[in-house]
Amino acid sequence: VSTGAVTAPTAAPPRKAKVTTDRAKAERRLAYMLIAPSVIVMAVVTAYPIIDAFVLSLQRADLRFPSANKFIGFSNYGHVLSSSLWWSDVAHTLFITVISVAIELVLGMLLALAMHRAIFARGAVRAIGLIPYGIVTVVAAFSWRYAWEADSGWIPHLLGLTTDPLASRNGSYIAVILAEVWKTTPFMALLLLGGLALVPDELHEAARVDGATTWQRFWRITIPLMKPAILVALLFRTLDGLRIFDTVYIFNAGAHGTETVSILGYNQLLNRLNLGLGSAVSVLIFLMVAIVAFLFIKGFGASAPGAESS
């Protein structure tokens, strides 16, 4: 069973040796000293904010009413979890994530196959494919928003629309999901390309000799061998998708029923300055992401990232 163990690459003492030699002790001390700087940095930049957010989430903490701050236990979590707003925002977030990751997987696979099979200008093809991913998300979101704008955008013009696509819920979702797909498909493709490189050509040749069709070879050879890479790609993109903020915020800041959990947290923290409620939302988002990551690793067993190789 996977333990997700991450061990330091430096000489770990052999497990069966009960008696540790002086040399092993010294090496272990050295290992601790070598990893200490990164552990300290991680503690400062990651652990501290997470713990602080959790502590804040147990308080009535509002920057505007500093004198009213007090410890209130899990009340903030009660407020969040009993609010229909939280659950509808969870639904919006899951919807955007599932649809966009599904589209990205298909397109990313096609792009990866194209990049893998590119006969000429392989480097150029890969570089061009990666351009959208290299663009800052906010900038990409702005250019897509302008593209969708009713009066001046090229998309409504091209489609001959007379209404404003972004003034409707469906239109807003389509625009947001397309912007996400455009932006992150190259990332998906890149991870899948790494997986494709793992598939030995000999297997394909052998299958071809046995009379397997292209389609059969893709499903029976390429996909199973690529499974670890596909899982990594899906996991990364799902976790990213659950935290989606920029694109939705730029398009309409969550109007028209597109508000995501990150925008909800932002509204509590930065608009309302309600650090208690906002931190509770952040901690819940963190848990949501952690659960999804756990399910991925559990559900896909040994081939999942982080699992010990057999």
Added chain:
Amino acid sequence: VVAAAAFAALVIAGCGGSGGNGTATLNYYIFPEPSGSFAKAAAECSKASGGKYNIVINTLPSASDAQRQQLVRRLAAKDSSIDIVGMDVNWTAEFAGAGWIKPWSGSQASQVTNGVLPGPVATATWNGKLFGAPLNSNTQLLWYRKDLVPNPPKTWSQMIQDATQLAKQGKAHYIEEQGAQYEGYVVWFNSLVDSAGGQILSGPSTVALGPPAQQAASIIHQLAKSPAADPSLSNDQEDQARLAFEAGKAAFEINYPFVYPSAQTDVPKIAKVMGYAPYPSMIAGKPARVTIGGINLGVSSYSTHAADAFAASACMANRPHQLTDAVKGGLPPTLSSLYDDPALAKAYPFHALIKQQLANYGIRPKTPAYSDVSLAIQKTLSPPDAISPSTAVNSLNGQIKSALTSGALL
């Protein structure tokens, strides 16, 4: 170590208080004013202080909510590198209630309120104390196409009817308003509620929505469902409204006076037929009470040069500087007498109308939890065409009430 040293250097540079020669550096945080009239006022006041202080302008982001976010983050962290804050009028209660800005007192308080219109003073007052020097004000007017509309409508219902009529004739007919889910939409709703004789809050934490709020919600819904609505209404802010009017698609536009010089530069053809009229009423015969905007200058509680900051703010909000801000920057002054100044009359053909609306003003709810109230209104009433007039007031009541307890998610 290097990072720590760089950080320390930054901190020292950031806190650069007094210069060696006894001149205090006053950090003035204000929105990016394009004409340079704020910079001019800062330079002139620094000079006039005779070496007592030097005002350094720090520009905030251009979007209003981003400006507030930067200020509140710094003030809540007791940042001593802020001396003067340029606040939107609707932030004053929040900043004052949280103790981030100092009250004005004595002769300085009277200096910055003498001859100032009552609306701007009301926005700068919290708990009976003055917390800001009213620098400028603003009010929305009805702009219309004189070639399409011979007589501007007096009421909202009339305007929607006129627009529907124009639509039947196949002419430009939209009413451009601010219907996006943001602060500008709250301004619209608040103006309608006030004009219908009601208010949103009757005290810092008492919700007072009633039939006027219902009338306001129905007018917004009625407009959104009529041919008068721009298809983009639910995404429109001030600038989209201005552009749509300039594109010749609209017969009416509710917007701030900046649209007038803008049309003259952008589309002289439209500017020629661009008329202005009082903001439409909710009750026939009763002038509308239009929600005022503008900036108040506050002095940070964490400033180490508070006395100089008060003096500098008073100077920048004085008559000559308000006149420059108005004529160069298009910002309506708060001093009543300036509306009779020939220089202003020349730049603002509609100056009498602005003064009249500022005298019969409406203001947004005064509460330290204003951003909660605003968020609750925006979200409940958005998008405009989905409002259910019969239940909107009830759900608004509930939303605003729970927002004020700061226990509910928004």
